[in-house]
Amino acid sequence: MAKTMSRARGRPKSFHDKTESVTIQSLDRALAVLKIVSDGSGMSLTEIAEAGDQSPATVYRILTTFGLHAVVDFDERTQLWHVGAGAFRIGSSFLRRTRLVEQSRVVMERMMVESGETANLAIIDHGEVIFISQIETHEPIRAFFRPGTRGPVHASGIGKAILAYQPIEQARATLRGGALEMFTDHTIVAENTLLEELDTIRSRGWAVDDEERTNGMRCIAAPIFNQFAEAVAGVSVSGPTVRMTGGRDAALGELVRQAADEITDAIGGRLPG
Structure with a gap:
């Protein structure tokens, strides 16, 4: 008997593939956070969360993920988040083209x-x-x-x-x-x-x-x-x-x-x- 395929991990239960709604909300939130960080000159987790109207826990997970790719950097001394070298490298592709x-x-x-x-x-x-x-x-x-x-x-x-x-x-x-x-x-x-x-x-x-x-x-x-x-x-x-x-x-x-x-x-x- 064929096994029933389990729901792909990370997909929300309410997911529906609608052609009129093709954005990924989590990615949209993540990019919003990145824009907030890029507009600042070093921001705390609380400041970023408040500016983006998102929970600190959600913002922290986003920032940590970006940090793994060096898109953002965390300054342990000041406890502030900054845009990282990874973001510059990605942005430089625009400059190259x-x-x-x-x-x-x-x-x-x-x-x-x-x-x-x-x-x-x-x-x-x-x-x-x-x-x-x-x-x-x-x-x-x-x-x-x-x-x-x-x-x-x-x-x-x-x-x-x-x-x-x-x-x-x-x-x-x-x-x-x-x-x-x-x-x-x-x-x-x-x-x-x-x-x-x-x-x-x-x-x-x-x-x-x-x-x-x-x-x-x-x-x-x-x-x-x-x-x-x-x-x-x-x-x-x-x-x-x-x-x-x-x-x-x-x-x-x-x-x-x-x-x-x-x-x-x-x-x-x-x-x-």
Whole structure:
């Protein structure tokens, strides 16, 4: 004879699977407690219970459960509860997915239209530039970087733009990840010369790849900053030297820098200084 299955432990006897009521009340109460703790700067069990209109016993069980996952911390000395490192790690996943590509898309489309050149978005990973998005110009001769394409940091407009805003030792460490390979006669391979170039980039807010990776192609780039004012990505416009002449650098530099600042603001970042 088949055994009658017992009720799943923890399920209330009055449980009914109604499509119009799909929330979990205990989870809802727990999240309400977490919000209360996050709004305070250290709260006692009694204060949290009163603020949430819940019994101290219920709140204590919730806090203890959160504590097992480091979502909250209990200070034995003050007997107060605080938000823990676990909550920060979970929240950081939002910061990691601040929709950089999505937030950049409209800005990049405008960059492409106003400059007439291909707009690019890239980050640095393990000492290399990785292109993660691109809006191509309609010109027959144009730059093209398939998303996922990697390139050398020292011979990239975006790479140099990001490096320029890294602490000097971090920039040196990034550069030492590999030899500074020469791709063209314009490639900067001397570290001291490159560091001087980074000073120039910081002073004006944008970088130039002057045929340093590919003969006949130029790029103007600017950095994008996160909430800690750290350069985490960059945008650029790139195209052939017959169109992207040195005489356009200042205008394109301002265009790209303003675009990068707009994206920084859209992802909740802040500019250094």
